[in-house]
Structure formats: C-alpha cells, structure tokens
Amino acid sequence: MAISGLLFWALRWSEFDLGVLVSSGPRFSEFFARLVPPDWSVTTLVLKSAIETLMIALAGTALAVVFSLPVGFLAASNVSPPWIAQPMKLLLGLIRSVPLIVVAMLFVSAVGLGPFPGMLAIAFHSIGMLGKFYAEEFETADPGILEAVSGTGATKGQTLRYGLLPQSIPQVVAFTVYRLEMNFRDAAVLGLVGAGGIGYYIQLYVRGFQYERVAVLLTVIVVMVVALDNMTFWIRKWVR
C-alpha cells in the first residue's frame, strides 16, 4: 500500500504522461528512420574515440584496484580493528555517493580537458564500490583458515597474502571485471563534460541531429560492450 502510494507519487513527480508518450511516437520512428543509412565515413574517428574511452575505463579501473585492495583490507572488520574499519566504510560510502559526472567536472576543472581527468574520475568513483565489495568479500573468509595460516608463525601480512587472498581472489576478480564493464559505459558519457572519449562525439552528433553518424556511434558502442561482456565472462570462468 505504502509502496504503491510512493510509486504513484514518483510518477507524478516525474511528470509521467502517457498521452505525451503516445503522441511522440512519430518522432521516435522518425529518429529511427534517420539512423539509416549510417554515415560510415566517420568510422575511423568514432573508433579512435571509442578506444580512448576503453583505455580511460581500463586505466581508471586499474588505478582503482591499486587503491581499493589496501582500502578493502582497512575496511574489513576481520582484518582491521573497528575504529579503522568503521570510518573506512563510511568514507567509501561518501565516495560512492558523489555522482560520477560531478567528480568528472571537478577533475576537469582541476587538471584541464582530456582523457586524464576522465580516468581520474573513473578511478575515484570506482574505489567507493570496489573498496566496499573487496572488504565484504574479505569478511566472508573462513576464520579457521586464517587462524591456521597465522598459527604457522606467519606475520599478519603473510596471513593476508596466503590465507585470505586465495580465498577471495575469484570474487575480487569478478567484481573488478564487472566494474570494468560499468566503467566503460560510464566513460562513454564523460566526454559530455570534456573528459575525453566517445562522449564528445555523442554530444556533437546527437545535438547536431546527425543521426546517420549517431548510428555509427551506437554500432561501435554496442559491439564493444558485447565484446567486453564476453571477455569478462571468460575471465571470471578462468579464475575459479
């Protein structure tokens, strides 16, 4: 009851109007009609910027992993004392709650236009999620195994390296490649704020009503997302 009330209110707030949706049908079909034939002359340009987007996502994710692993250890309650783990979790929550586009705009104004601020924004935003996921994964580690490894006289670091990481690696890899997929899609819109990649052309072609070129953009993005999706599937399968 309360939920349906809330949903109703949400629809009202979003100015949901079925009439408008139906009456704008012709405009949608016009849009789709103008996608063909695609203007393949821009393929090289689009491909180059799409690869830049992919590189932003890859580098950003890698940078995020470098920071998220230690942060994950600090935020895991079975590794760190509560007075470190709790504030760490809070900090990660704060990082996650800043929208990516805001982060990107801040980095653009700090380091200038181009892919570099985009990569930094992706990395910063990803730490919030990866750090949390890693910490939660570390917390599921079997305490008996940690005790057994530490009981050999291993230092704390050795216990994490040999007792904890082997247990957590498959999930850590799965989260990371999943985040990479998300980062590629996120990075595609970063160009809107001048942070490099394919987003610049999305803005250019859509705002300029060059739908034949938008068709090329969409084709390239879809192909790359599907390819990435397949690649990450095999990576997850490989690391078990």
Added chain:
Amino acid sequence: MNATLDPAIRLRDVHLLFGRTLALDLEHLEMRAGERVFVLGHSGSGKTTLSRLIKGRLKPSTGTVRVFGNDPTAKDSRRETQRRIAMIDQEYFLVPRLDVVDNVLHGCLGRVSPWRSYLGWYPGEEWEKAESILEEVELGGLGYRRVETLSGGQRQRTAIARALMQDADIIVADEPVSALDPELAEDALELLVECVARRGITLIVNLHQPELARRFATRFVGLANGRLVYDGSPDGFTKQHAELVYRAQPKGEMRDEQPETGTPPTASGSDLRLVGD
C-alpha cells in the same frame, strides 16, 4: 632446552570461563618434551579448550600457561612461539584453491623473510624440505593437486605435512582423525606418531577413542567437565577411569554441585563459586 628438567608445557591454576560457564579448571598440568600425551574426554569436556590454551589462541581467565617458559599469547615473541607450536585442527583448515605443496610450504612462513614471501618466493631448501615431507606422508606425486580435489585422508596428511614443515617442537592435534573412517583413522594416527617420533617432537592429541589412543600414547590425560580426572600411563587407565571420563554430566548444568561420579583425583574443587556468581 633441557628436556629432562624443564617441562615443555606447564599449566598452573588455570580457569577459563566462557560467559558464566567454567570451561576448564586445572590446578596443575605439565607435559615433558618428547611425550605423546593423548587427551581423552567427551565433546565439551575441555579438550579443545586445553589445546587452544597451549597454542596460545586463548588466554586463561586466571592462572598461567607456559610453553617452554613463555606465555604462548605474548605479543612480542608471537612469531617464534607460534612457529614452535604446530596445530592440526579437526577441520584441517587447508587453504582452498591452492596446491598441496603450497599448503605445505605455509608451514615455513614463520621463518622465511616476509617480503620475499609476499611475492610467492620460497627459498630452494624449503621447497626440497616440502617435497621430502610430502614423500614422508605418502603424498609424493600429489603436490600439484588442488587441495579441494583430495580425499579426506589425503587432506589429513596434507595438514600433517604442513605441521611437520613448521619444524615445531610441539604438535597439538585436535581430534585429527574424527572425520575419517576407523581404518583410515588408525593409519593416519600411526603416520603422525611415526613422523613425530622420528623428530622427537612432543605430541598432544585430543581423541575420543581410548582404545585407539592406547596404541600410540606414552601418557593419558582424561578430562570431564573441564576437570582433570585422569593423568597417568595408558596401562593404568582402567574401566573405572573410562567411566569417570565418559559418564560425566553434560555441560551446562555442571559445576555447582559435585558430580556423583566421585571426587576427581586432582580437581581443585576450590573455585566452584566462580560460576554461580
């Protein structure tokens, strides 16, 4: 370490409370280097608690535990103390997704340089040692199998190999064969005792079955409701003693009154009020 004079392990006036339950109440217990002590008792009799105290995983509520004269829970000497006391847990706690030989090599983590080992490098002599121990526990050729593909008996021997790899002076085994069927259990115990005897390591084994223990022990310790009810040679362990050990009251309602099984030979009896308060 002078094996004949100083006891390897000494417990004095040890009480251990879990909440309001007195889990262990030992006035005095010593074990000498080279002994093979089999600790008998019900589940909940305090066997595991005793082994965890010796390993330094638990601190007594009152009293002292000394292993080679040191407090096994002391932070400053932790690495060395832990290395000297190996533990084989009931569930083995091998690290999954790793090969047998990796798990065995964990036994040397207490003596190799931490920084080198972060990169997965072990000195060559440790590799040789691991391989010879694998041969010794009849796991030669299985070194590169993942531990989760092993049978129960093979896992058990991997756990033994890891403990031997530690070059420990004491091995504490908590119900090491309870997951195996009787024949395998006997073989596994025999293997453990042979390896330990070859090295002169002190062995403490928690076991349910006195008949099995008789074959391997140099000494029996019987626990019931956290108290010492027998401490002596396996030959002296009679039917009456077995009754004392195995007909003890179940945990939870114990403590405040003396059990009807008679006065335990060495129980302190002085701190019964600890629980009632």
